[in-house]
Amino acid sequence: MDTMSLLMNGFAVALTPESIMFAVIGAILGTLIGALPGLGPANGVAILIPLAFSLGLSPTSSLILLTSVYAGAMYGGRISSILLNIPGDEPAMMTCLDGYPMALKGKAAEALAISAIASFIGSFIATIGLVILAPILAKFALKFGPAEYFALFALAFATLGGITGKNQFKTLMAAAIGLMIASVGIDISTGVQRFTFNTLELFEGVDFIIAIVGLFAISELLFFLERHAGDGLKQVAINKLKLSPKDIIKVLPASFRGAVLGFVAGVLPGAGASLGSFISYTLEKRVSDKDGTFGKGDARGVAAPEAGNNGAASGALVPMLTLGVPGSGTTAVLLAMLISLNISPGPMLFQQNADLVWGVIAAMFVGNLVLLLLNIPMVGIFVRLLSIPPKYLMPVVTLIASVGIYSVSHSALDLYFMVGFGVLGYIFRKVDIPLVPIILGMLLGPEMEKSLRHALVLSDGDWTALFNSGLSMGLWTVAILGLVLPIIVGPIVRAKMSKSKAATKED
Amino acid sequence: MLNTFSLKTVLISSAAALTIAGQAYAYEPARSAECIAPANPGGGWDFTCRSVGKVLVDLDYIKGNVQTVNMSGAGGGVAFAHTISKRAKDDNLIVAASTATTTRLAQGQFPGMNADQVKWVGTLGADYGIIAVGKDSKYTSLTQVMEALKKDPSSVKFAGGSASGGWDHLKVLMTAQKANVEKLPQVRYLAFSGGSEALVQVVGGHVDAFTGDISEVKGFMDSGDLRVLAVLSEQRLPAPFDAIPTAMEQGIDSIAPNWRGFYVPGDASADSYDWWVNTVDELYETQEWKDVMTKNGLIPFHKSGADFTQFVKNQTLEIRTLSQDIGLIK
Numbered sequence: 001m002d003t004m005s006l007l008m009n010g011f012a013v014a015l016t017p018e019s020i021m022f023a024v025i026g027a028i029l030g031t032l033i034g035a036l037p038g039l040g041p042a043n044g045v046a047i048l049i050p051l052a053f054s055l056g057l058s059p060t061s062s063l064i065l066l067t068s069v070y071a072g073a074m075y076g077g078r079i080s081s082i083l084l085n086i087p088g089d090e091p092a093m094m095t096c097l098d099g100y101p102m103a104l105k106g107k108a109a110e111a112l113a114i115s116a117i118a119s120f121i122g123s124f125i126a127t128i129g130l131v132i133l134a135p136i137l138a139k140f141a142l143k144f145g146p147a148e149y150f151a152l153f154a155l156a157f158a159t160l161g162g163i164t165g166k167n168q169f170k171t172l173m174a175a176a177i178g179l180m181i182a183s184v185g186i187d188i189s190t191g192v193q194r195f196t197f198n199t200l201e202l203f204e205g206v207d208f209i210i211a212i213v214g215l216f217a218i219s220e221l222l223f224f225l226e227r228h229a230g231d232g233l234k235q236v237a238i239n240k241l242k243l244s245p246k247d248i249i250k251v252l253p254a255s256f257r258g259a260v261l262g263f264v265a266g267v268l269p270g271a272g273a274s275l276g277s278f279i280s281y282t283l284e285k286r287v288s289d290k291d292g293t294f295g296k297g298d299a300r301g302v303a304a305p306e307a308g309n310n311g312a313a314s315g316a317l318v319p320m321l322t323l324g325v326p327g328s329g330t331t332a333v334l335l336a337m338l339i340s341l342n343i344s345p346g347p348m349l350f351q352q353n354a355d356l357v358w359g360v361i362a363a364m365f366v367g368n369l370v371l372l373l374l375n376i377p378m379v380g381i382f383v384r385l386l387s388i389p390p391k392y393l394m395p396v397v398t399l400i401a402s403v404g405i406y407s408v409s410h411s412a413l414d415l416y417f418m419v420g421f422g423v424l425g426y427i428f429r430k431v432d433i434p435l436v437p438i439i440l441g442m443l444l445g446p447e448m449e450k451s452l453r454h455a456l457v458l459s460d461g462d463w464t465a466l467f468n469s470g471l472s473m474g475l476w477t478v479a480i481l482g483l484v485l486p487i488i489v490g491p492i493v494r495a496k497m498s499k500s501k502a503a504t505k506e507d
Numbered sequence: 508m509l510n511t512f513s514l515k516t517v518l519i520s521s522a523a524a525l526t527i528a529g530q531a532y533a534y535e536p537a538r539s540a541e542c543i544a545p546a547n548p549g550g551g552w553d554f555t556c557r558s559v560g561k562v563l564v565d566l567d568y569i570k571g572n573v574q575t576v577n578m579s580g581a582g583g584g585v586a587f588a589h590t591i592s593k594r595a596k597d598d599n600l601i602v603a604a605s606t607a608t609t610t611r612l613a614q615g616q617f618p619g620m621n622a623d624q625v626k627w628v629g630t631l632g633a634d635y636g637i638i639a640v641g642k643d644s645k646y647t648s649l650t651q652v653m654e655a656l657k658k659d660p661s662s663v664k665f666a667g668g669s670a671s672g673g674w675d676h677l678k679v680l681m682t683a684q685k686a687n688v689e690k691l692p693q694v695r696y697l698a699f700s701g702g703s704e705a706l707v708q709v710v711g712g713h714v715d716a717f718t719g720d721i722s723e724v725k726g727f728m729d730s731g732d733l734r735v736l737a738v739l740s741e742q743r744l745p746a747p748f749d750a751i752p753t754a755m756e757q758g759i760d761s762i763a764p765n766w767r768g769f770y771v772p773g774d775a776s777a778d779s780y781d782w783w784v785n786t787v788d789e790l791y792e793t794q795e796w797k798d799v800m801t802k803n804g805l806i807p808f809h810k811s812g813a814d815f816t817q818f819v820k821n822q823t824l825e826i827r828t829l830s831q832d833i834g835l836i837k
Contacts (some may be wrong), residue, residue, distance in 0.1 A: 145713035146697075186582075188698040189834060191614075191672035198618050200588055203581030340547065348703045352726060410578055413583075446700075454697045458664060458714065 003135055010358030013060060014366050019359070022057075022065040022369040027374055027475070032070020035386050036393075037080050039312070040089035041073035042329040042436065046216035047397055049209055049337050050404015059341040059353075060388025063360045066337060067317075068367040070330055071123055074273065074313045075371050078115045078306055079382055082108060083238075091273035091309035094281040098294060098301030105297050109241040109379075116375035117248060118255040118303035122310030123368045125259035126266065130314050131361060133267070137322040138350040144323070146454035147466050151475035153448035156325045156440065159482035168486065172434050177433075177442020183204050189453045201413050208336045210405055210414050215428075215435045216333075217401045222426040224394045226498045238383060239377075251303035256282050258307030265308070266315020266328070273312040274326060280308025282496070314364065321345055321357065329436035334445060510668050519657040534598065534778035539571035542769075543602045545586030546579045546793075550643040552603040553577060554803065555767045559631065562795050565585030568786050583608050584617040591624045595772045598785035601628065607767045609819055614672060614824035614836050626780050627819045629811030632800050636678040636739040637751070638665075641709050642732050644716075649737035649757045652716065653686035660693035666714040668702035668723070672835040674765060675702075675718045677826060678739060680833055682761040684756060691833045709733070720750060720755040720765055724805040739763035744806055764808050768815070784812040 013019060026048075029457060033044030045066050052062040077092030082099035093113060102111040144152065148465030157175060184195045185205025196202040261283060262276035284304035285294045294301045316328040322347040326332040338345050343353055350357055375382075405418050427436055452466075539565070551574065558572030578586040578773055594600050596823070600624075609755070612622045638649060646652050646663075660683075667675030676696045683694060695810035697714055699705040702723035709717040711836045717724070721744065727733035737754040738744055739761050746749065754761045769795045771783055790796050791809050810818050830836045 142707065145708065145711065186670055188670035188673075188700065191670045191698075194618075200581040200584045200617075203584055203616075204579065342547075342701075344701055344704055346704070346707070348707050352703060395514045396545055410576060411580070450699070454708075454714075457695055460661070 003131060006135075006354060007131060007362060009355065010360075010362035011365075013355060013359030014064070014362035014429070018061060019165060019363055020366060020370075021063050022061050023068045023363050024370055026065040026068025027072045027075075027367050027370045028236045029370065030069035030074075031076035031079075031374065031382055032072075032385055033069065033094075034073035034076020034089055034323040035079040035382055036076075036390075037084065037086045040077075040330075041070055042333050043220055044069050044073045045330055045333045046212045047220075047401060049275060049333070049340075050213055050402075050407070051400050052337075052404075053340075054400075054404040054407040059343055060356050060359050062337065062341065063334075063356065064363040064367075066334060067360055067364055068370075070334065071310070071311060071367050072371055073330075073366065074123070074310045075116065075119045075375055076304075077309070078119070079112065079379070080386060082111045082115065082302070083383065083386070088386060091312070092276050092305075093274070094230065094305035094308075095302060097281065097305075098296070098298050101295070101297035101300070102302065104273055106239050107297065108238045110243055110247065111297075111302050111365040112238075112379050113241055113243050113300050113376050114247065114251055115302045115306040115373060116379070117259065117345040118251060119310045119375070120308040120372040121252075121255040122259040122262055122307030123314055123364070123371075125256065125307075126263040126311035126314035127361065127364050127368065129263045129267075129311075129352040130364075133318050134322050134357075134361075135350060135410045137318060138346075141322055141346060143471060145469075146451045146458060147468060148467060148472045148475065150451040150455055151326055151472040151479065152323060152396045153444050153451060155479035155482060157448075157476050158479040167432070171437050174428070174433050174435070174437035180441075181211065181438075182445035189450060189472065205446075206417065206442070207340075207414065208280050208439065209340050210417050211332055211421050211442060212336055212439055213401050213405055214418040215425035217397060218422025219425030219429055219435075221394050221398050222422060223429070226294065227390075238380065246363075247299065251299050254288060254300040254304045255307040256302040257284060257287070262308035262311025262313075263315040266312035266393040267318045273309040273316070276312025276315070277305035277309035278493075280311075281305040293320075311500075321349060324447075326440065329439070332436060332439050332443060336439065365455055389403075512636045513612075520560055534776060534782045536569055536779075536782065537571075538569075539598045540569050540573045540599045540601065541597075542573055542575050543586045543590070543600065544575055544577050545583035545603065545608075547577055551605060551767065552583070555603040555605075555631070555769075556601075558799050558803070559769075559790070560794070562790060562799065563786070565795060566790070566793060569792070581617065582611050584620075587612075587617050587620055587625070590770075590772050591620065595774040596776075597684075597772050598775050600775075601769045601771055601783065603767070604770050605767050606822070607669075608770075609822045610677065610826055611836070613823040614830050622823050626773060626775060627816045628769040628771055628780070628783045629791075629815050630766040630768035630808055631787065631791055631796065632805030632806070633764035633766040634722045634809030635744060635806055636675075636725060636765065637719060637721050637735050638679070638682065638737050638739070638754075639709070639717045639719075639724060639728075639733050639735040640715065641712055642688045642734055643712065643778050644734065646716070646736065647734070648752075649682070649754055649759060650686075652736065653688060653759065656683055656688045656694060657686070660688060660690045660703065661695050663715045664695040664697060665716045665718050666697045666705035666708050667718040667827065668699055668705050668744070671696060671698045672830060674763075675705075677829060678761075679718045679831060681763060681825075682737075682739065682759060684829065684832075685754075685761045686759045695805060705732070725804070736792050740806070764806075766808055766810075767805065768810075 030044060048069055050067055077089040078095045081087045081092045081095040082103050085096050085100040087093040087096055099111045185200055186203060187194050258280035261280045265276035265279060281304050284300055286299050316331045320326045320331040322334055326335045335345060405414050428435060455465055542560050544553040544556040546552045556575040560575055563569045563573050590602055611617055640646050652663055665679050669675040669754045680691050682689060703718045706717055706727055710727055722735055728735055735751045737757060738751045739754050741762055743749050743753055771780060788811050
């Protein structure tokens with residue numbers, strides 16, 4: 001079957017009432033999560049994973065729910081950027097630059113509407129990109145033997161810090177912690193138990209879903225507690241929407257450019273949505289800013305980064321689905337979810353679970369449309385939700401997380417582990433140790449170890465087998481670049497990012 | 508006279524029959540029963556519990572419902588420990604098991620526990636082991652693979668979905684042993700975290716041969732990417748797998764059913780144990796269960812009661828000896 005008919009089958013799955021319902025729920029929750037400052041997409045998905053488990057959803061429904069949350073969070077991030085000048089999540093940072101000035105000029109409604117349209121275009125184009133690129137990459141993936149996989153995982157770790165990563169050493173440390181946790185349990189290559197101390201509960205290792213929920217969701221709760229979880233936030237009032245077709249046409253080129261750039265940034269490992277929106281914004285400024293209006297409330301400056309970060313969000317799904325190597329933190333969480341549902345991502349996914357993959361991709365189109373519809377007329381509701389005091393919100397989050405984790409295995413020990421990881425997550429965030437590399441370490445570490453051992457068994461212990469094919473050499477080259485470049489380019493990019501932000505504040 | 512007599516006989520005999528039927532089991536199942544699936548939702552044990560639970564309720568063996576409880580950990584070890592320590596006398600509990608359970612028991616991977624601590628009820632079908640190669644492989648029969656192993660035990664590398672020493676690995680070793688391959692510890696096995704991952708490597712030409720279960724290979728067999736050299740069953744499997752030769756046809760006496768079945772707690776009453784054994788026997792014969800088997804690719808394989816207990820004992824012993832022979836355990 002060709003891609004088109006597979007996609008049509010996907011729509012048959014995505015347009016069932018059940019799928020649409022989960023897409024709508026996911027879109028609403030996601031937008032809300034994205035809008036709340038602090039709760040990023042990775043946290044949002046992490047919080048909702050246990051919900052999907054405790055409701056006993058089918059793999060397809062769970063994935064539709066969570067990808068909608070993911071897309072929704074990308075939409076929602078802009079709301080607080082524009083109204084509060086606080087990005088709802090990191091990728092929405094660049095949206096503050098022109099979004100908040102627009103709101104100050106009394107054009108908050110226009111800024112929200114334009115950014116919603118740009119988000120739609122970004123997601124739409126990137127999902128088309130995913131449809132085209134994913135099957136090609138999935139076929140290509142059959143060429144991956146153990147040696148190539150090992151190089152690929154090395155690449156994933158090398159690019160972990162990303163171009164925008166601040167402290168390579170802390171990233172490395174976090175990844176090492178993840179690897180250490182991952183080594184608990186049975187070693188499948190020898191059948192020997194490692195670090196289990198004859199405790200049966202540890203024989204299968206530490207479940208990464210528990211680690212994810214603890215590190216992200218529970219630590220979030222602790223942060224809210226620390227801030228006394230008090231009041232909602234003060235925001236710029238919203239005016240009545242006056243948006244002419246001319247305004248929309250004006251931002252279309254910016255949105256298209258942003259979408260394509262964002263998609264490319266998303267597909268590349270280690271880059272992610274933050275870089276996608278940053279590149280989109282800077283390029284747009286260079287192309288369009290002839291009158292020096294960028295940073296002072298130019299609609300194009302809102303459209304470009306929003307298209308960029310939504311494009312990157314869909315782009316990051318490409319390597320996750322086809323190779324099983326996540327391109328960003330949120331896709332790492334989604335990957336963990338897939339593995340927990342007994343679905344192994346990679347080339348087999350497109351062969352064995354075609355219904356599921358294409359259903360989810362089709363659901364992304366549906367969800368995107370739902371999000372656009374939700375985000376223009378109903379943006380007022382989300383804005384009001386933004387002022388829900390966290391003291392009501394956080395207990396609900398904690399309840400969902402605990403019930404969900406318990407319902408997976410019926411083990412109280414898992415709950416202790418979850419709380420333990422929560423405390424650990426709180427401490428790590430206090431000392432600026434990033435959490436995503438821990439998860440990636442836990443997810444990819446065992447795979448990487450396995451690939452290395454397999455490669456060596458196949459070559460009868462010859463280490464040069466790791467560099468024997470053109471493919472693996474290519475991967476090693478990118479890995480080395482990924483490790484070295486951030487050290488050279490990183491400071492420059494970061495300086496630019498903070499400079500453009502500082503410039504806006506001075507105006 | 509004749510009429511009266513026959514009527515009387517009928518009455519008496521049916522009354523007697525009723526009494527017997529009524530007395531056969533002093534144990535009456537409670538309104539609801541519990542089935543522990545020692546893994547997360549979605550796997551084989553979870554399937555065993557849910558499908559058996561459904562048929563038991565549909566056919567009125569259990570008046571209320573059969574609740575499936577997922578209790579993952581240690582490849583069934585957590586559930587096994589839970590059953591013998593906290594539920595030892597529970598008459599209304601069954602626990603899903605398979606060859607993976609006996610393998611771990613045999614290798615002492617449930618520390619301090621053994622197969623005698625529970626009562627083995629019966630099996631409700633099996634998934635048979637197979638050995639396969641990619642379509643471009645130079646091997647066209649199991650005999651050729653075994654000849655190659657005899658010359659050099661590390662010349663053919665196997666990929667499978669279980670850990671080293673697990674069932675997929677043991678299948679290769681058992682077959683090689685039956686084919687008189689020496690130096691078994693030198694046979695190379697690559698452990699993957701699932702059958703499908705291992706299959707991709709074999710189909711992609713990175714590893715020589717695949718060891719797994721028949722249910723895992725249908726997709727690649729139909730597409731022609733995979734050549735199944737032998738199925739490890741006593742007779743050929745029913746269609747659509749009837750073209751695959753058995754290992755026995757090729758002169759290698761290797762049989763490897765991955766059975767699906769249950770055990771109950773060790774101190775469950777004798778009456779309840781009999782009830783469960785009998786119910787499993789009856790259930791196995793019903794059309795409803797046959798439909799479940801066909802739909803899910805399970806192959807007929809039924810043992811119960813004393814027969815099954817002996818089977819578990821033999822299988823455990825066989826696996827233990829083999830594992831010792833190849834140095835997996837001491």
